[in-house]
Amino acid sequence: MERLISLMLLLSLSNLGFGRVLKVSPSGPLTSVADAVRRAAAGDTVLVYPGVYYEKGLVIDKPIHLKGIGQPALDGEHRYEVVTIRSGGVTMEGFVVRHSGYSDWNDLAGIRLAAVRHVVIKNNQLDDTFFGLYCQNSDSCVLENNTLHSRSDSARLAGNGIHCWHCNGMQLLNNTITRHRDGIYFEFVTNSLIQGNRSFYNMRYGLHFMFSHNDVYDGNRFEHNEAGVSVMFSHGVNMKHNLFADNQGGGAYGILLKEITDSRIELSRFVHNTVAIYMEGTTRVQVSQNVFRDNGWALKVQASCSDDTITKNNFLGNTFDIATNGSLVLNNFDRNYWDKYDGYDLNRDGYGDVPYHPVSLYAMVAEKNPSVMMLFHSFIVSLLDRTEKVMPSITPADLVDHIPFMKPITL
């Protein structure tokens, strides 16, 4: 895959050498980008010099290299889709794309990739767009180092930052997305790499995907999103080195997993979320080597989850470590570090000798009746929790870490 892309890059570079160069600037020779695109042949380079260009919907339909020098602005006048790319092999870099139209029945975007292959979009700034980068039916495109910022105040008026629908082999690298509806939205996107992106202060989800299989999410940061991150109906999801932080609110989750199978969440950090991970109907998901710090609930594992492995994680300073909604437990919770564990280690092998039950009575009670949270930390609640620890009756006896770590795991 990567080899193919580098080959394509090499090809486009060689094109650069042989193709013509067309220059666009407000003072001429060409004053319109659309004009330059019309005159260009496949493999040509269009250099755009600083200025504001009102192209009334720029369509790129041949494989050219469109390069902005000194951040020229393409302005959609709040009426048009700013750039539509209909040809493969296009490279677009260094532009400010702004003021796209808004529509209730048409997903107008800052830059749309319509059924194309090997398109590279990099180092652009998208400002005040409805949808930011909109990819449909595309393959092997690279979206790199773009900054996306929507200015609308309500989720209804905002579109998604990077929206991919029916794509394959996409690479989303080091983009920054703020104040959109969903920062990154995937539907039917497969075999893609999402690396080093930052998605924060979005009005709904920082990352939201469905039916998107075998994708790798590495080193992304999802912070302060209204509803956190939500991923559904996918398999082969591989997430590592991500940060999920400060997603707070009644329906906000660090990450919500629904119907996810055969996936891994590793080496990530979950900080200050109301619920760090919410799992519903997940199967064979491995949650390992993560840090859960200062969350309200570190994990909410519904009884519909099975064969999941939660291991080698650090649970530090969470109000509740684990909550669940039933007594059926088909998951493995062994070998974690829990800061609330108060057992002992007689043989000094680093593992506690008594098992740890991470579900407290009050977590179960609060799950059924959230208003009882007002009594948390009161004397009677501590008494009830103690009693339950001695004689478990409500908490699921099978939800247990048989060999908890005595000291935090170094990660």
Add this chain to the structure above:
Amino acid sequence: MNKIIKYVVLDILRNKILVSYTVLLFAITMTMLFLQDNQTKSLLSLLNIVLIVLPLVSIIFSTIYYYNSIEFIELLVCQPIRRSRILLSIYAGLALSLLIAFGIGVGLPLLIMDHSLTSVLLVLIGALLTIIFSALAILGSVFMRDKARGIGVAILAWFYFSLLYDGLVLFLLFQFSDYPLEKPSIVLGSLNPIDLGRIILLLRLDSSAMMGYTGAVFKSFFGSAGGILLGFGILTLWMVLPLWGAVRRFNHKDL
């Protein structure tokens, strides 16, 4: 008035029980702060001390002290001093010396070792609870002539505020769980000084967990600056009202 307060404070500060109370609080605070690696955890343990031990000691100690100084009070009543002044001075002396004990035992070490807004709030709430529970003790003792009865009432009051009340609230929350309980639970929380103090601190210590719907209602009410002020206002009422009742009764009491 100042003279009476001075006598009372000096008298109490010589008291071995108060000295050992100070030492105990100091030892507990230092242990919590040094032994726990997690700052939130040590504050939580201290919160439990503040919410349970402080009210208990304040109410029992004040009650016993009042009964023991009945003769002193009778002597003062013979002097040309207004009765309300006598009672208020005795109360002020009591509260002041308990505050000194709390300040040395918990306040100073906590504020030196951990200067966050949370620990300032914890110290403030502890101080208010001390004041409130000695006021409740004065109210109880003025109404009860018999010492044994008075101490019994004090223990019952502590038991009610720290355990029974929460049990009742828990019961109510479950009985009426089909109804929206956010606003009633704010009222229920304000009707008990211990709960009120706990909720104000809870909103800071477990802020993430309190972001659910109920918590959000609490947070918007008690979490804002105005809400904290209102909370402290209600706590002040909890001090003023029992005192007012005690003074009214004491003014007409046949000693």
